[in-house]
Amino acid sequence: MLGNVRELGLIVEFKMDPKKTIIQLRSCLTKIVNAVVKIMFQIKSCTKEAIITPIKLMGVFYVKKHLVVLSLIIMVGLLVACSSNSNNESGNELEVSKEESEAQKISSKNDETIIEKNWELSPEFIHSVEYESGEKGAYEIRGNKDGMGITGPFPIMAKDSQKYMWFYFGSENIYDKPVKIKAIKKGEEDSFDVYSGTFFENAEVSPESVNMPSHLRFPSTGTWKVLVYIEEELFDTIIVKVE
Incomplete structure (x- = not known):
């Protein structure tokens, strides 16, 4: 039985001979691991988190697909974080505006109290x-x-x-x-x-x-x-x- 694994031009061929199964599997896995390492080094934007992404070691490897999905997840996370920071800044600005408004109201009330309090002629x-x-x-x-x-x-x-x-x-x-x-x-x-x-x-x-x-x-x-x-x-x- 002949099986093929293709990734970046890598072709692994092995025959499922009962006597040589272990040797062939070891050789196959070695080539697959080398191929995965090669892929990871070629993708410059790959982060540590992407490197440790789970990889299926049986059948066809979809490394690029996983990296794309992970990149999308990271982008969405960054957008959410930026939106959260923006909301926090807006909230802080609103709080400052409210504090200034309250201070102005207190000042105005104090002025009104002074104005209404005493009408005795100055000496x-x-x-x-x-x-x-x-x-x-x-x-x-x-x-x-x-x-x-x-x-x-x-x-x-x-x-x-x-x-x-x-x-x-x-x-x-x-x-x-x-x-x-x-x-x-x-x-x-x-x-x-x-x-x-x-x-x-x-x-x-x-x-x-x-x-x-x-x-x-x-x-x-x-x-x-x-x-x-x-x-x-x-x-x-x-x-x-x-x-």
Whole structure:
């Protein structure tokens, strides 16, 4: 009985002689193993996992077929892994967005609490300074002695745009940071932008002063809360009366 095994041009022939069965089988298996090793070395993209793929040692060997199937399985696995990573990244981005949104909501609620909490007029006080020339001066201030205050034409008149100088009496360095001034009238819900600018050294009225020039205009009479935002965060408030 004659049997043939073909793989990459390899032909193994053997006769099923009862007396020589063992010898022929050994020779056949040796040639088959050599053929399999040759196939594996010729396939450069073969991985260790592919090398240990089960191989049928009886009949025709379908090594390439197994490798193709294994490659497809690996590709599907990689696609699933990439999809999973993408979903995880998207999930992380959504979580970050939710956290930022919650932080903004908390900040907004805190601002609303501050806006609604107190409507008592800010105190008036005199701020004394010494100029570079050695002369002394004084300013009438509306505001907070350890925070923000303004000086300018008093009383503040509605619908008139007037120049007001801002003073900062705190210890933080606020130079050259974006400042936004908003105002809201007592009994109303909506605020509006009044002025945008910065505190800068050349604006100082005296060597130890921190100042910002501005123009303020209030559309109507009443009690107004002036909101000072620095770098988009509520920094201080001043309550003034507009006549």
